[in-house]
Amino acid sequence: MIPGSWLDLELGGESIGKAQGRGAEVSGRLEKGTLLPEKGPGFVRLGGAAVNWGAGHLVSLLMRASEALNQRDSRSVIHIGGISHREGGRFQPHKSHQNGLDADILFVGRSRWGSVLNSSQKVTERFDLEKNWEFWRLLVSQRIGTDEDSESVVAMILVSPAIKDRLCQWAREKNVLDDELNRDVMRRIRPTSGHDGHFHLRLHCSPFHKKCVRTKVLLAAGDGCQKKRIRRGAVQARS
Ligand SMILES: [Zn+2]
Numbered sequence: 265m266i267p268g269s270w271l272d273l274e275l276g277g278e279s280i281g282k283a284q285g286r287g288a289e290v291s292g293r294l295e296k297g298t299l300l301p302e303k304g305p306g307f308v309r310l311g312g313a314a315v316n317w318g319a320g321h322l323v324s325l326l327m328r329a330s331e332a333l334n335q336r337d338s339r340s341v342i343h344i345g346g347i348s349h350r351e352g353g354r355f356q357p358h359k360s361h362q363n364g365l366d367a368d369i370l371f372v373g374r375s376r377w378g379s380v381l382n383s384s385q386k387v388t389e390r391f392d393l394e395k396n397w398e399f400w401r402l403l404v405s406q407r408i409g410t411d412e413d414s415e416s417v418v419a420m421i422l423v424s425p426a427i428k429d430r431l432c433q434w435a436r437e438k439n440v441l442d443d444e445l446n447r448d449v450m451r452r453i454r455p456t457s458g459h460d461g462h463f464h465l466r467l468h469c470s471p472f473h474k475k476c477v478r479t480k481v482l483l484a485a486g487d488g489c490q491k492k493r494i495r496r497g498a499v500q501a502r503s
Contacts, residue, residue, distance in 0.1 A: 276320025306334025
């Protein structure tokens with residue numbers, strides 16, 4: 265095993281079943297849940313203890329990645345606002361957040377709920393693209409599996425479609441997708457409306473949580489920026 269060093273894969277909360285149910289279905293729960301502390305180096309918990317219980321590796325990842333970002337830039341404080349109930353199960357109004365593998369996190373640089381888009385759905389300067397990207401790189405860099413066969417512990421990151429478009433545009437301009445970790449981050453970012461003030465992080469089951477059921481995550485092929493990539497490819501093919 266080469267677990268990411270920030271992942272408490274065997275300690276604390278254990279995910280049972282699935283992260284997400286259909287409709288009002290209860291599909292998952294949490295045993296021996298780990299409570300995210302009210303605050304710590306580089307992070308603040310939004311919301312009460314009732315809704316901030318997670319799997320051991322989710323809580324350890326959030327705490328250590330937040331601390332690492334804060335060590336690079338002391339102004340960076342991650343605001344985490346909702347994981348799961350102590351014993352998991354249905355967490356209204358969410359379909360997911362059932363087994364301690366999901367967290368809602370304000371975009372880095374924000375300390376309050378509220379959209380980073382304007383009324384025309386354009387991304388504003390309230391969205392600090394590079395700081396968020398830096399944090400996502402820290403999260404996605406943590407891996408589970410073996411030397412021969414490993415993958416990021418991050419299953420997906422949900423952001424509003426306008427934000428994904430902005431990220432793709434930035435990535436093309438700065439040519440950042442030549443880097444393998446950047447590509448891995450980009451393909452895990454799924455455009456999903458409703459995520460304009462926070463992003464939703466979903467982790468994979470810890471390999472030690474034998475009763476955890478892996479949910480299928482449909483990631484776009486490639487980095488999910490392909491509309492423009494296909495067009496660019498077509499131009500190249502002609503030339
Ligand atoms: Zn969520």
